[in-house]
Amino acid sequence: MCISAKVSTFQRNSRKETYPTSGLRMKVRLFGGWDYNPAILQQQDWVNTGYAKGVPMGGDLPEKKSPAPSFIVWAERDPKHAAAEFELKRLPK
Numbered sequence: 001m002c003i004s005a006k007v008s009t010f011q012r013n014s015r016k017e018t019y020p021t022s023g024l025r026m027k028v029r030l031f032g033g034w035d036y037n038p039a040i041l042q043q044q045d046w047v048n049t050g051y052a053k054g055v056p057m058g059g060d061l062p063e064k065k066s067p068a069p070s071f072i073v074w075a076e077r078d079p080k081h082a083a084a085e086f087e088l089k090r091l092p093k
Contacts, residue, residue: 034065
């Protein structure tokens with residue numbers, strides 16, 4: 001692994017955006033917040049909005065602002081294992 005990849009991994013770890021896994025290497029992003037709009041995933045910069053209005057996976061939510069938090073979950077399957085038996089499932093609304 002090159003030094004820049006190690007630094008990048010360390011930075012993601014310090015932001016609590018990494019998780020251990022074995023086997024499939026899917027990409028996952030999860031944000032939690034108090035006022036996410038369901039249309040956020042239609043935005044080109046939804047990740048920036050995720051950080052601005054909430055916290056990434058592993059973060060601590062700030063003081064309660066509404067009855068229940070909302071979450072943004074994005075997942076992409078491992079391109080090396082794109083067979084139908086590894087298809088991602090949509091969460092119910």
